[in-house]
């Protein structure tokens with residue numbers, strides 16, 4: 538073929554592609570990112586929701602279900618390909634579920650009436666009602682919902698990233714998709730030795746999870762004849778090393794869990810904050826300038842520190858600690874009246890769980906819609922959250938509480954004390970919650986303790 542003809546054909550093809558691309562509404566961002574000419578004009582939405590996790594999806598769909606929004610009025614921004622049902626990861630660590638059955642393609646969970654931007658968020662400019670995405674394009678909004686969650690920081694513990702990715706090492710972590718698959722095989726592999734389960738000082742998602750995985754492992758070793766409480770000859774020994782001074786933040790459940798710990802012969806290392814994994818030695822920082830403590834282990838389940846995402850922390854929306862600074866009861870930002878937050882990224886002083894979202898989302902949605910119509914916010918969120926604590930295979934202690942560590946138990950109306958672990962709660966946790974989550978909660982039709990809504 539003559540070179541000139543080839544050139545002509547290729548040129549024609551390139552022109553056709555360029556024309557098609559220019560006509561295609563979603564590809565303008567490609568042009569914006571490769572040229573130095575002014576970035577394409579900002580796209581405006583009535584509501585921009587940052588985050589397609591539990592809070593972001595639940596809120597977006599509850600907003601849509603108010604019937605007050607049309608096609609693309611609400612935008613959802615999240616770069617993740619997959620959405621994970623994270624409360625199920627303890628069950629994966631206990632060998633009860635496969636991590637792949639807990640995930641869905643994020644896009645498949647987003648209603649087509651919402652405008653989905655599969656992009657990261659770079660900059661919040663609340664003074665201008667604008668967010669800038671990772672690709673440089675800008676979105677403007679009337680109302681902004683900030684719910685991108687928090688970051689699980691494996692690198693916060695020296696030596697942890699290497700240890701969890703080393704197949705030979707018995708160090709694992711239920712808190713990430715990449716590391717959760719290693720947890721149960723390491724529990725099964727341990728026939729004797731010292732097991733340590735850690736919990737850091739500071740903020741974590743679901744503060745009960747670090748011990749749930751321990752209670753399941755203990756039960757596994759007990760059933761295998763490898764763990765005997767209060768017996769020096771027990772092949773496996775177990776320690777719970779926590780940066781906190783107690784087993785749990787709510788006195789009622791903390792007392793019940795402390796009684797279990799003592800009854801089951803688990804060593805309590807309180808005020809021990811893991812800072813380093815050094816081969817088969819765990820290194821803990823101690824409060825009040827005490828010397829570090831080194832403890833050898835044969836298996837260790839590590840919960841690393843967690844922190845606000847940098848793009849939130851370094852924004853005008855953050856409080857001192859890096860969380861989105863909202864009112865505890867209205868979920869409205871303390872400085873920017875058209876900004877709202879719920880879930881892990883928010884400053885709400887309660888335990889970070891999916892159950893908490895069931896109570897936060899309707900309050901946020903109600904107040905946001907009222908704000909659009911010029912009304913006042915209702916201070917309606919009481920801090921409700923819940924932690925279904927697996928205490929053994931087949932039993933769960935369903936901790937439910939509000940601000941101030943005050944119990945608020947759904948099943949008190951049938952006369953149950955929820956500090957007592959029960960089989961019915963186990964089936965709620967293992968079977969019902971994962972089902973209702975994808976079936977209803979992320980679609981905006983689940984109200985947690987209130988049952989089905991909308």
Ligand code: UQ1
Pocket residue numbers: 624891892895923924925947970971973974978984985986
């Ligand atoms: C809940 O609604 C929920 O979401 C599906 C959970 O999953 C993570 C929970 O753990 C809890 C406790 C609730 C609250 C619901 C009831 C019925 C107590």
